[in-house]
Amino acid sequence: MPKGQPSVVPDDGLTTRQRRNRPLIAVHTGIGKGKSTAAFGLALRAWNQGWPIGVFQFVKSAKWKVGEERALRVLGASGEGGTVAWHKMGEGWSWIQRDGEMSSEDAAREGWEQVKRDLAAETYRMYVLDEFAYPMHWGWVDTDEVVAALRERPGNQHVVITGRNAPQALVDAADLVTDMSKVKHPMDAGQKGQRGIEW
């Protein structure tokens, strides 16, 4: 985004600095490509600020996005920026001892419970809740509860949520919402996904 003057100066009693540093809820939704890559691009900025970053991947398969995971793990371990904790539903959340019998629905809910605990404890400064729009859309996790927990989160914690079909209540609560609209995708022309592009 280009630098610029805000179009409205709100009458909210905050200084520009306070308003500027207000923690954000960002949502990347829509059917186009770029929702997750843009979230991980934001994580690079957070890393550069030295912030602790928590990634929660709400997807069954861990195949996709291995590139982002390896890059952020290397960055987190470099000692030059922020730390990176990476949590995957697809491999069973790391804090769960045995998840053998857990359904996807229960696993998604358990992931959200951990996010709530981390928000309350202010564990991270930037949260990437990748594909988290799906469990809300499917009704596995209650959107109103998510919105309430996000609204009440303490301190200065940014939260980025990705996925198609972001529920309207989440969009309403968010500060920054981008709809990634598909204009053209190689799959439409019969091309399958390829390494370096899709993962």
Next chain:
Amino acid sequence: MPKGQPSVVPDDGLTTRQRRNRPLIAVHTGIGKGKSTAAFGLALRAWNQGWPIGVFQFVKSAKWKVGEERALRVLGASGEGGTVAWHKMGEGWSWIQRDGEMSSEDAAREGWEQVKRDLAAETYRMYVLDEFAYPMHWGWVDTDEVVAALRERPGNQHVVITGRNAPQALVDAADLVTDMSKVKHPMDAGQKGQRGIEW
């Protein structure tokens, strides 16, 4: 993007593998946030593949995107993935000895000339031409010439171009086009950009 079957199997005489590994032209356009962050997210995948990455930033100010630059420089120097070369118009292209008298228009054109040289030499496997849609939109760089050079590029080189107002001829030539549509942005609510989010 979810894994899936392509909707059409083209009659182009290529094997699935050949078709899969066809080099792509990707365009991230639209007025919403996420165009550049998604391009740098893609660069993480390229890095993970061990590919040489060339970033060309076609912007006057180098202030924004310092997070991505530092992260990709650390990754490129880590020896664990691909290499990263980062070229900035804002600081005078690195290959120019003296750019004191160069206008933005000339500098943009010179950046494109270097991209053409690198494409011909197959210097990189992934090119991020950040904000390159602007010099095309403004007529500083001829879009038809860009499209021709991209179409004729040898080998297996992916090119990602970002920026608002991507010219239609570029969109037509691209394999993957996402329009980042703004649903909501903090600036609309009077909030200025903040570190870790906008840079």
